[in-house]
Amino acid sequence: xxxxPLLQFxxxxxxxxxxxxxxxxFGQPLPESLIVLYMFFSxxxxxxxxxxxxxxxxxxxxxxxxxxNSPEKRRLRRVVFILIPLAFAFLTYRSxxxxxxxxxxxxxxxxxxxxxxxxYGREFVIQSTKNPFRALEKxxxxxxxxxxxxxxxxxxxxxxxxxxxxLDGRGHYARAFTPAPLxxxxxxxxxxxxESYLFWRxxxxxxxxxxxxxxxxxxxxxxxxxxxxxxxxKTILFLYxxxxxxxxxxx
Amino acid sequence: xxxxxxIRPPYLLRMVTxxxxxxxxxxxxxxxxxxxxASAPSAQDAAMSREAAQAGxxxxxxxxxxxxxxxxxxxxxxxxxxNGVNGRVSVWLAAQMHLWFAxxxxxxxxxVLILEGIGxxxxxxxxxxxxxxxxxxxxTAYSLTALTGGLLLLSLLxxxxxxxxxxxQIFGPxxxxxxxxxxxxxxxxxxYYYGWHSMRSGTLKWLHLxxxxxxxxxxxxxxxxxxxWMTFMISPGGVDSAGVFDGNIWHAIxxxxxxxxxxxxxxxxIAYGGSIVGAYAAYKFLSAAGTEERAYYDWMGYTxxxxxxxxxxxxxxxxxxLAVEIYAYSQQMGVTLxxxxxxxxxxxxxxxxxxxxxxxxxxxxCGMHRSDGAYRYTRYVKYIxxxxxxxxxxxxxxxxxxLKASEELAMGGRYHALVAPLGLMPAKxxxxxxxxxxxxxxxxxxxxxxxxxxxxxxxxxxxxxxALYVAGTLNIIFLGVYYGYYTDTVYKVISSIPQVxxxxxxxxxxxxxxxxxxxxxxxxxxxxxxxxxxxxxxALVLIAVSLTWLMGxxxxxxxxxxxxxxxxxxxxxxxxxxxxxxLSYAVxxxxxxxxxxxxxxxxxxxxxxxKTSEGTSA
Numbered sequence: 001x002x003x004x005p006l007l008q009f010x011x012x013x014x015x016x017x018x019x020x021x022x023x024x025x026f027g028q029p030l031p032e033s034l035i036v037l038y039m040f041f042s043x044x045x046x047x048x049x050x051x052x053x054x055x056x057x058x059x060x061x062x063x064x065x066x067x068x069n070s071p072e073k074r075r076l077r078r079v080v081f082i083l084i085p086l087a088f089a090f091l092t093y094r095s096x097x098x099x100x101x102x103x104x105x106x107x108x109x110x111x112x113x114x115x116x117x118x119x120y121g122r123e124f125v126i127q128s129t130k131n132p133f134r135a136l137e138k139x140x141x142x143x144x145x146x147x148x149x150x151x152x153x154x155x156x157x158x159x160x161x162x163x164x165x166x167l168d169g170r171g172h173y174a175r176a177f178t179p180a181p182l183x184x185x186x187x188x189x190x191x192x193x194x195e196s197y198l199f200w201r202x203x204x205x206x207x208x209x210x211x212x213x214x215x216x217x218x219x220x221x222x223x224x225x226x227x228x229x230x231x232x233x234k235t236i237l238f239l240y241x242x243x244x245x246x247x248x249x250x251x
Numbered sequence: 252x253x254x255x256x257x258i259r260p261p262y263l264l265r266m267v268t269x270x271x272x273x274x275x276x277x278x279x280x281x282x283x284x285x286x287x288x289a290s291a292p293s294a295q296d297a298a299m300s301r302e303a304a305q306a307g308x309x310x311x312x313x314x315x316x317x318x319x320x321x322x323x324x325x326x327x328x329x330x331x332x333x334n335g336v337n338g339r340v341s342v343w344l345a346a347q348m349h350l351w352f353a354x355x356x357x358x359x360x361x362x363v364l365i366l367e368g369i370g371x372x373x374x375x376x377x378x379x380x381x382x383x384x385x386x387x388x389x390x391t392a393y394s395l396t397a398l399t400g401g402l403l404l405l406s407l408l409x410x411x412x413x414x415x416x417x418x419x420q421i422f423g424p425x426x427x428x429x430x431x432x433x434x435x436x437x438x439x440x441x442x443y444y445y446g447w448h449s450m451r452s453g454t455l456k457w458l459h460l461x462x463x464x465x466x467x468x469x470x471x472x473x474x475x476x477x478x479x480w481m482t483f484m485i486s487p488g489g490v491d492s493a494g495v496f497d498g499n500i501w502h503a504i505x506x507x508x509x510x511x512x513x514x515x516x517x518x519x520x521i522a523y524g525g526s527i528v529g530a531y532a533a534y535k536f537l538s539a540a541g542t543e544e545r546a547y548y549d550w551m552g553y554t555x556x557x558x559x560x561x562x563x564x565x566x567x568x569x570x571x572x573l574a575v576e577i578y579a580y581s582q583q584m585g586v587t588l589x590x591x592x593x594x595x596x597x598x599x600x601x602x603x604x605x606x607x608x609x610x611x612x613x614x615x616x617c618g619m620h621r622s623d624g625a626y627r628y629t630r631y632v633k634y635i636x637x638x639x640x641x642x643x644x645x646x647x648x649x650x651x652x653x654l655k656a657s658e659e660l661a662m663g664g665r666y667h668a669l670v671a672p673l674g675l676m677p678a679k680x681x682x683x684x685x686x687x688x689x690x691x692x693x694x695x696x697x698x699x700x701x702x703x704x705x706x707x708x709x710x711x712x713x714x715x716x717x718a719l720y721v722a723g724t725l726n727i728i729f730l731g732v733y734y735g736y737y738t739d740t741v742y743k744v745i746s747s748i749p750q751v752x753x754x755x756x757x758x759x760x761x762x763x764x765x766x767x768x769x770x771x772x773x774x775x776x777x778x779x780x781x782x783x784x785x786x787x788x789x790a791l792v793l794i795a796v797s798l799t800w801l802m803g804x805x806x807x808x809x810x811x812x813x814x815x816x817x818x819x820x821x822x823x824x825x826x827x828x829x830x831x832x833x834l835s836y837a838v839x840x841x842x843x844x845x846x847x848x849x850x851x852x853x854x855x856x857x858x859x860x861x862k863t864s865e866g867t868s869a
Contacts, residue, residue, distance in 0.1 A: 026667070026669045026670065027667075027668050027669050028661070028662045028667055028668055028669070029658070029661050029662065030667065030670065031652050031653065031654050031655070031658045031662070031667075032655070032658065033652065033653040033654075034648065034649075034652060034670065037602075037647065038644060041605075041640070041643060041644070042640075044609070045609070045636060045640045045643075048609065048613050048636065049632065049633050049636045051784075051786060052613070052616045052617060052620075052629070052632055053620065053629060054620070054784060057784065057786065101655060101656050101657060102655075102656035110586045110590025110591055110594075111586065111591070112583050112584075112586040112587040112590075112591040112592070113582065113583045113586070114583070115583065115815075115816075115820065125820075126582075126583060127581060127583070127820060128492070178665070179665070192578075192582075193582055194582055197582050248579065248582065
């Protein structure tokens with residue numbers, strides 16, 4: 001049986017609608033913002049494929065043109081021409097109708113650091129602040145190893161409850177938090193960062209996150225009141241050393 | 252051609268006048284050995300020293316007393332205001348308008364030169380004719396480039412005089428070189444354009460080609476110089492933390508982002524120029540009166556779109572390099588750029604780029620039907636389209652979704668288990684590489700639509716091409732999935748390189764095999780230029796409009812990542828406009844700019860048509 005291009009368009013559009021609204025396929029329901037995008041481009045794609053040939057384009061348009069022009073279809077046309085604006089009116093109402101619900105969240109997951117921040121009674125410029133112990137790696141490896149070891153002790157006394165014994169973000173309390181504590185293991189997080197970024201995040205914690213995209217949901221404490229800057233720098237050494245990552249170099 | 256005719260107004264007269272204004276303005280600001288703030292009160296020096304020291308920097312006393320002044324510390328009163336005119340928006344739109352025109356007029360001579368060269372080698376006058384028409388389209392835009400450049404300069408002079416003054420202190424010599432090069436480029440362009448017909452054969456033709464080469468060399472150098480000013484503002488070099496210049500201009504030019512931006516702009520300008528000329532051809536095609544005219548503009552549109560698409564292919568990788576360098580230079584900028592406040596615009600960028608690829612493919616698919624032999628390959632289109640569609644969905648799916656509270660509750664968190672991983676770079680890289688393969692495949696099918704290979708090994712050739720595409724796709728997916736999600740980030744980033752290499756290898760190898768397969772091929776059915784549906788022309792228009800808008804959006808981001816800085820880290824913006832506008836405001840401003848620019852372009856097209864009509868009637 002030969003299916004007309006217009007019917008093909010309708011069937012494929014319905015199929016696309018069913019697919020994107022099928023939670024079983026995606027494991028979880030898709031948010032409306034994504035469904036709108038997926039549906040829009042599904043329709044565009046279906047139209048493009050059908051209209052590649054003149055035959056397809058004519059087959060798609062002919063029934064519509066005939067419907068609009070044919071005197072025999074006047075009654076049906078009137079019904080449809082009333083229904084279409086009503087459908088758009090309903091969609092408009094739906095999009096403008098305010099519900100009693102929390103507003104849409106636009107939170108970005110990646111906090112951009114500030115240029116500088118105040119801690120321990122002084123100003124730290126993110127772009128130029130260096131780990132004071134990093135130079136020991138070359139100049140005095142023995143002292144460096146000692147600092148790393150001390151950093152490890154600080155970590156296990158303070159951080160591992162959330163960030164885990166394996167530095168994989170799966171500490172005892174990890175499951176209680178959304179977002180989950182950051183894993184340091186692997187190259188997904190600290191491998192892409194400069195040490196000054198870690199210093200900022202540890203020292204200022206959740207309260208120090210930027211205003212953009214607030215409110216943040218971070219449970220990270222501001223460690224400035226609990227650890228000295230030296231202890232924080234040593235902990236950072238340990239994080240990189242244990243995970244085998246290298247911090248991004250300052251330029 | 253008589254000299255009197257050569258120098259006739261409006262072009263040259265206008266150019267000389269404008270260039271003189273620009274030159275004088277540069278001269279005043281660039282040659283001033285001691286700008287007003289050089290003898291700033293000692294309290295200011297002391298304050299800067301204190302600030303630098305607080306920031307962990309020693310401000311060397313010899314540098315304070317250097318012959319170069321530090322970056323001025325501005326206050327709201329340092330920014331002149333004109334009632335009813337927003338300084339920032341004025342500079343923003345003038346800069347963007349200038350960039351659009353400049354991108355167009357810099358790129359057109361590149362492929363005009365290439366087409367002229369091909370025409371000479373192939374001894375085909377068609378190439379020469381279309382090359383001349385390309386340059387003719389761009390010549391009016393050249394005047395407008397100068398006009399908008401003047402507008403930008405004057406806007407900066409009026410609204411940000413201190414910034415311009417500080418930049419001129421460092422870049423004075425390059426600004427002078429810019430002005431001289433501008434004169435030289437104008438000269439080369441006018442000889443190239445007006446001498447086209449009188450230098451059409453023999454040694455004169457070679458001389459003409461050389462002039463085109465000089466025109467391109469000066470144009471590209473101009474772009475590199477202007478890029479240096481811009482990249483200095485984002486990633487300054489050759490200055491200390493207070494902005495005191497070390498005296499070596501190369502340090503200020505060759506900053507971390509200069510080369511990545513040079514490459515990115517060079518490629519994108521070609522794509523952009525191709526797209527605008529393609530839109531021009533579409534406009535002419537749609538308004539063509541006769542079959543012959545339609546055929547000619549169909550061919551012109553095809554040539555321009557191929558140039559645009561060919562440049563679009565490597566563009567994502569050049570952009571990727573630029574983004575990597577931005578991230579490496581400053582994690583603050585990197586995070587702000589793609590993960591932070593501008594992340595949403597990158598989703599829009601992805602949607603627009605995906606649309607560009609769809610439009611380009613649609614044009615190729617429609618183009619197959621220029622020949623009756625297309626029916627042999629039409630059935631493959633839906634499969635290519637389906638794969639492209641899936642890749643497109645992956646390409647624009649955001650990592651952080653816009654969620655209602657009820658949706659977040661239903662999902663059990665902010666991240667969708669299946670969709671969220673698609674928002675990460677490995678998925679994007681995989682998708683774009685496969686989209687590139689699909690686009691090249693569409694082009695291969697297009698090339699075959701009217702021909703039949705006569706070589707004895709054509710079945711083996713086909714098998715090899717199919718094997719290449721299948722193996723290449725599988726390799727790209729493997730690299731993206733395994734190294735992107737199951738190993739360390741170090742490999743995740745690095746794996747994008749073999750992905751790109753795979754794409755380039757597959758496309759190159761397939762095209763080489765195809766080339767030899769189709770040598771001496773038998774014509775299955777003639778290719779009829781002009782036999783294109785009108786709807787296909789709108790795809791060309793869409794490419795031009797999308798690229799214009801995209802350039803505007805990305806232009807906004809590249810400036811806005813400096814956030815509260817005129818020059819990152821050394822010169823703060825303390826104007827009343829020193830805030831990052833809401834995304835909707837920025838998008839609206841860019842959209843208004845796009846509409847104005849495209850309106851002017853339409854006007855240029857219309858002017859070109861007037862000229863043609865006059866010529867025809869004469």
